[in-house]
Amino acid sequence: MxxxxxxxxxxxxxxxxxxxxxxxxxxxxxxxxxxxxxTAIFLLVAVLLVLAFRRGEGPSGPEAETRRERVWILGLxxxxxxxxxxxxTIYGLVIGERLLASPQPGLVTVRAEGxxxxxxxxxxxxxxxxxxxxxxxxxxxxxxxxITTADVIHSFWAPRLAGKLDAIPGHVxxxxxxxxxxxxxxxxxxxxxxxxxxxxxxxxxAHDEAAWDAFLRGETR
Numbered sequence: 766m767x768x769x770x771x772x773x774x775x776x777x778x779x780x781x782x783x784x785x786x787x788x789x790x791x792x793x794x795x796x797x798x799x800x801x802x803x804t805a806i807f808l809l810v811a812v813l814l815v816l817a818f819r820r821g822e823g824p825s826g827p828e829a830e831t832r833r834e835r836v837w838i839l840g841l842x843x844x845x846x847x848x849x850x851x852x853x854t855i856y857g858l859v860i861g862e863r864l865l866a867s868p869q870p871g872l873v874t875v876r877a878e879g880x881x882x883x884x885x886x887x888x889x890x891x892x893x894x895x896x897x898x899x900x901x902x903x904x905x906x907x908x909x910x911x912i913t914t915a916d917v918i919h920s921f922w923a924p925r926l927a928g929k930l931d932a933i934p935g936h937v938x939x940x941x942x943x944x945x946x947x948x949x950x951x952x953x954x955x956x957x958x959x960x961x962x963x964x965x966x967x968x969x970x971a972h973d974e975a976a977w978d979a980f981l982r983g984e985t986r
Contacts, residue, residue, distance in 0.1 A: 779953060780924060785926060786925070795856065865941075875910055877912045884898060884900070890981055902971050904947045905944070905945065905946075912939070914933065919932040
């Protein structure tokens, strides 16, 4: 869940549990909820395993045996597990719906094109402007990243800002990202795409309003 990578001479975190934007926060919350649910099921199985060794204690007879089977199989084995899994599934669907790229005020659109082994970024608000290895975005505003590739399949992932989405030849996938505060956020191509893919990294640089306007005017690189 946590890796360190060197980008632009500094170490940055690739961590899904240290979110820096609303999409990443929703994903991190989902991860914790699923961990809690999985832990609850694990503990139940452990308790049932312990109780299985004490099954000889208590009332005996056909009726008592039937009651125990109902409690073990229907109540604990099926009822509890299915309830937890159903709750996790519903919660996951709700989070997935929130992560869809829907229209919003102040939306910024950028394009990310992967290649072996570099990311090139262009900007709808600055036609003709292209950067390599650094994606510039405004902080506090939603950004739709139109992801594609010039050669093989790559995978665009800035874990502190959003989830992971593949770049597929001849196709454009859209990922909604947003940074709460200005700063640099590490990104990586999380897909094997040939020798050298481990160095296929990039930085998302979130600017405050003044710095973003300066970037669009071409005053910063």
